[in-house]
Amino acid sequence: MAQIDEMRAALRDESDAGLKRLVELHRGADPASRQSTRDTWHALLADASLAPDALAAIERSGALSGKPEPHCRVLVQDLVSALGRWRYQAARQLLERLWSTSGPLTLRAGLALIAFGDRNALEAVAARLDETASGELRLALQAVFTIDPAHAWERLAPRFAAPSARAGIVLEATLHTLLRDIWDDGKQHWGATRGWFRADSRWLEECNAWRELPPKELRSTWGKAVAQKVVEVAAWLRKRAGEDHRVEVTHTR
DSSP: OOHHHHHHHHHHOOSHHHHHHHHHHHHOSSGGGHHHHHHHHHHHTTOGGGHHHHHHHHHHTTGGGTOOOGGGHHHHHHHHHHHHHHTOGGGHHHHHHHHHSOSTTHHHHHHHHHHHOSHHHHHHHHTTTTTOOHHHHHHHHHHHHHHOGGGHHHHHGGGGTSSSHHHHHHHHHHHHHHHHTTEETTEEOOSOOOOTGGGOTHHHHHHHTTSSOOOHHHHHHHOHHHHHHHHHHHHHHHHHHHHHHHHHHHHHO
16 A cells, blocks of 8 residues: 555554554655655645544544644644645634644644634634734734735834833734745745735834834833834834835836
8 A cells, every 4th residue: 555545544543553554654654754744744735635534533632632742743734734634624614623722733723813814713812912923923913914904003002101011022923924925934935915014004004103212111011022023023114115126116117
C-alpha cells in the first residue's frame, strides 16, 4: 500500500489504534525519509473530502480538553489548519471552542477561523480583543481589519485612548498589525497590500503623534519597552506612507 493510502486509511480509522498509526505515519519512520513523509502528508491534506475524518481525529485526540497528547500535537495542528483551508463549516464550533480556550491549539484555531473569511468567523476571533495578548491579540486585530479596514479605527481607537498599561499594549499591537500588512514574516515587500493602513488617514495621524517617546508618566504606565516599540513601528509606517506617495507620483507622470 502506498504511503498516502496508509495515511488516508489511518485517518479514516475511528479507533484509538487508527489515531496511533496516523501519528506514527505523520512522524515518519526515520530522519532520512521525513521530508518525503511531509510531502506525502501535505498531498493528503489537499483532499478536502477528508474534512469529516480530520474533524473526528481532532476530537479523538483530546484537543477539546485543551490538552492533546504530546505525540498528537503537531498532527492535530496540521489538521486544524486544514479545516480552515477547506472552510469546513461543520468544524466551526470546534474551532471557536479551541480559539476561546488558551492552549497549544489556540493560534491555529484562530488562523483557521480567519481563513473561513466570513463575517461570523471573523467576529468570533475579534470577540477576544480585550482578553488576549501577544499572538492571540494580533490575530484578533487581524480579524478586525479584515472585517472592515475603513471602520477599524472606530473600533480600536477607544481601546488605546486611556492612559493604561493595556492601552499601550493594544496600540503597539495595532501598529504592528498594520506593519505586518507591509512586511511578510520579517521580509519587506513593496508590492500590493491589503490597504489596511491607508484605509483611514487617522492611522498616519496617529503615527505622526508618536515621533518621540511619550512623557515620563505615560512611559511608566506603558512600560519603557512598549513605549519604544510604539515609536519605532510608527516610524516604519510613516516611512512606508512616504514611499507609497512617491510611487503614486511616479505613476502619474
